[in-house]
C-alpha cells in the first residue's frame with residue numbers, strides 16, 4: 406500500500422498521535438521544574454535556619470529550643486507571601502507540627518533574586 410492508499414483519516418490519526426507524544430514530552434520536561442521549586446525551598450530553609458537557630462514560638466514563651474523547620478506566619482497563598490522572608494519563622498519540630506497542623510506545603514515558583522524579596526542575610 407503506497408502513500409496514495411493512506412486515507413485522510415489515517416493521516417489525521419497519525420498527526421493526533423504525534424501531538425499526543427509531543428504533549429507527553431512536554432510534561433516530562435516540566436517535571437524537573439517542580440523538583441527545582443522544592444529544592445529552592447529546602448535550600449532557602451537551610452540558609453534561614455543558619456541565621457535563625459532558635460524556635461521563634463518557644464522564644465516568645467521564654468523557652469530556648471533549636472529550630473529545625475521553617476513555617477510561614479501568614480498562609481503562603483501567593484508567590485510573594487511564600488518567598489518573603491519577613492513572613493517566615495524558624496520553628497522546632499513540635500511547634501512546626503502544631504502550627505502547620507501537618508498540612509502539606511505547596512511550594513510557589515521562586516521569585517527572581519533581583520526582585521529583592523528572597524534575601525537571606
Ligand SMILES: [Zn+2]
Pocket residue numbers: 460461462463464470496497498499500501
Ligand atoms: Zn518551639
